[in-house]
Amino acid sequence: MGETTKVGYEKPIPLKTQDNHPYWDGADKHELVLQKCKSCNEYAQPPGPSCTKCGSTDLCWESQGSTVLGKVYSYVVSYRPFLPGFQNDCPLIIAVVELEHLPQVKIIGNVLNCSPDDIQVGLPVKMIWEDITEDRAMPQWVQA
Amino acid sequence: MASIKDRYAIVGVGESERSKNSGTTPLHMALDAARAALNDAGLEAKDIDGFMSYSENDSCTAHQVANYLGVRPKYVKDIMGGGSSTEMLIADAIGLIETGQVNTVLIYRSMNGRSGVRMGGGGWGVDLLQTAIEGGSFIIPYGAGSPSQWFGLFATRHMHETGLTKEHLGHVCVSAYEHAQRNPKAFFYGKPVSMEEYLQTAPLSYPFNKHDFCLESDEANAIIVTSAERAKDCKSKPVYIMGMAARQCVSHAHYWKNLDEVAADYVAPEVYKMAGVKPEDIQVASIYDCYSWVVLRQLEAYGLAPRGEVGDFVAAGNLRMNGKLPTNTAGGMLSEGYTHGMNNVLEIVRQVRHEYEGTERQVEDCEIGICTGWAGPDIAGAMILRK
Ligand SMILES: [Zn+2]
Numbered sequence: 001m002g003e004t005t006k007v008g009y010e011k012p013i014p015l016k017t018q019d020n021h022p023y024w025d026g027a028d029k030h031e032l033v034l035q036k037c038k039s040c041n042e043y044a045q046p047p048g049p050s051c052t053k054c055g056s057t058d059l060c061w062e063s064q065g066s067t068v069l070g071k072v073y074s075y076v077v078s079y080r081p082f083l084p085g086f087q088n089d090c091p092l093i094i095a096v097v098e099l100e101h102l103p104q105v106k107i108i109g110n111v112l113n114c115s116p117d118d119i120q121v122g123l124p125v126k127m128i129w130e131d132i133t134e135d136r137a138m139p140q141w142v143q144a
Numbered sequence: 145m146a147s148i149k150d151r152y153a154i155v156g157v158g159e160s161e162r163s164k165n166s167g168t169t170p171l172h173m174a175l176d177a178a179r180a181a182l183n184d185a186g187l188e189a190k191d192i193d194g195f196m197s198y199s200e201n202d203s204c205t206a207h208q209v210a211n212y213l214g215v216r217p218k219y220v221k222d223i224m225g226g227g228s229s230t231e232m233l234i235a236d237a238i239g240l241i242e243t244g245q246v247n248t249v250l251i252y253r254s255m256n257g258r259s260g261v262r263m264g265g266g267g268w269g270v271d272l273l274q275t276a277i278e279g280g281s282f283i284i285p286y287g288a289g290s291p292s293q294w295f296g297l298f299a300t301r302h303m304h305e306t307g308l309t310k311e312h313l314g315h316v317c318v319s320a321y322e323h324a325q326r327n328p329k330a331f332f333y334g335k336p337v338s339m340e341e342y343l344q345t346a347p348l349s350y351p352f353n354k355h356d357f358c359l360e361s362d363e364a365n366a367i368i369v370t371s372a373e374r375a376k377d378c379k380s381k382p383v384y385i386m387g388m389a390a391r392q393c394v395s396h397a398h399y400w401k402n403l404d405e406v407a408a409d410y411v412a413p414e415v416y417k418m419a420g421v422k423p424e425d426i427q428v429a430s431i432y433d434c435y436s437w438v439v440l441r442q443l444e445a446y447g448l449a450p451r452g453e454v455g456d457f458v459a460a461g462n463l464r465m466n467g468k469l470p471t472n473t474a475g476g477m478l479s480e481g482y483t484h485g486m487n488n489v490l491e492i493v494r495q496v497r498h499e500y501e502g503t504e505r506q507v508e509d510c511e512i513g514i515c516t517g518w519a520g521p522d523i524a525g526a527m528i529l530r531k
Contacts (some may be wrong), residue, residue, distance in 0.1 A: 004152070011285060011287070012273075012274060012284045014274075014281045015271060015274040015280070015281045016281070046278075046279035046281070048397065053395070072296045073301065074294075074298070074403055075298060076296035076349050077298055077347065077352070078287065078292050078293060078348070079346065079350065080291075080348050080349065081287070082288075082289045083273075083284065083287055086287040090286065094287060095291055096403070108282060108286060108288065109286055110286050110287065116350065121300070121301065124257055133179060138285060
């Protein structure tokens with residue numbers, strides 16, 4: 001683990017980079033901020049240095065607010081921690097969630113407090129904000 | 145562009161010892177595999193004027209391998225890559241031979257995949273993973289650090305859409321393990337698995353249990369590619385390359401959103417067109433099998449079974465020895481060994497040249513085979529080979 005890791009939170013903390021920091025800065029304020037291409041209107045998730053659809057560098061960031069709904073597009077249920085820090089989180093549900101208001105945007109996250117028996121494709125979920133350190137937060141999902 | 149159909153051949157294949165702990169370096173294993181391939185082809189090391197390899201920064205360089213075979217080649221090349229790299233490097237080799245820059249190329253993959261850097265996880269710091277993997281900051285914090293989880297997302301969606309079941313995944317595993325029982329060098333030789341045992345095995349990461357995962361091994365594989373003309377002078381029976389194609393699609397290598405589209409969907413029509421054959425002409429297959437589901441998705445992509453009928457196709461036993469399409473007949477990466485696909489290339493060459501003639505390992509009368517590579521839904525490559 002890096003020295004930036006705070007006591008108490010053992011999982012990897014999302015690393016802010018030159019290309020993605022507005023997304024994570026937004027998350028810290030409990031706000032979903034997506035990168036969008038101004039040339040072709042494609043949303044970029046995950047964000048990058050330019051648009052993966054048309055190559056344009058004319059990008060902007062668009063807030064989607066704090067209340068975000070979606071449905072499970074696909075999922076896996078892991079019974080073994082494949083990364084350090086997840087040993088107490090198994091079975092861990094990792095899902096690709098299709099946003100209700102922007103179905104073309106899909107966000108990977110965990111569906112929390114959900115039994116493996118209940119998870120299924122199409123399950124309605126809502127975004128919640130998990131405060132992982134004093135100044136960092138990340139979006140997660142629970143059943144809507 | 146001139147057609148390369150049947151104008152190039154694989155004339156030598158070889159491997160090092162396969163183990164869980166080689167106790168030696170990738171360079172030693174690469175040299176062993178290279179010598180075995182040279183011996184198979186009846187060539188001297190000095191006959192090789194191009195050396196190429198692919199790796200995930202876990203191997204030795206082509207320059208080193210050439211040096212320690214006592215050769216000073218015209219061309220060396222090391223690329224970063226996993227599945228489908230063999231097909232892409234063969235294409236490179238053909239291009240170099242076609243333009244007169246080299247005559248004969250040796251391509252290898254060497255890795256301590258079990259005792260060294262493991263693809264299944266381990267050996268990497270989590271911050272490194274976030275930067276090393278494209279989009280890593282968006283998956284690693286959610287615990288998605290294993291290829292089984294990334295591929296699993298595709299599998300769950302595809303199973304939902306097409307009606308594939310856990311039992312269908314099981315047929316891929318059971319047939320692969322069955323093939324491994326005829327291959328004393330396979331990791332799971334002597335360890336067959338029945339459908340009942342498969343279905344009772346607890347999931348590691350749903351929809352996959354341990355049998356759906358490829359294994360991890362320490363080994364090196366090598367192949368030698370040359371022109372059809374030079375192939376005539378080799379001691380081995382040449383296996384001719386009828387067609388090959390590679391393709392990239394979907395924008396991210398790990399953060400996958402469009403789970404309906406895979407690179408193999410684009411490779412398939414091109415490889416059949418170049419080879420001038422149809423899916424029903426294929427008699428034996430090496431289908432990239434890092435996970436069981438990947439085989440099912442490729443059967444669909446390459447038209448070997450129609451979408452929606454792939455499950456029935458495997459349930460009918462068609463991947464087995466007497467099925468319509470004996471597949472991964474040495475056990476594949478699920479049960480033989482794992483070199484990011486090259487061991488499957490070695491096997492298809494041996495099948496197509498009837499190296500196992502007179503034994504239960506030979507797919508009878510097979511003349512045309514397909515070999516596919518799959519780095520992920522993002523990158524695929526394939527080639528069609530003939531006797
Ligand atoms: Zn664009």
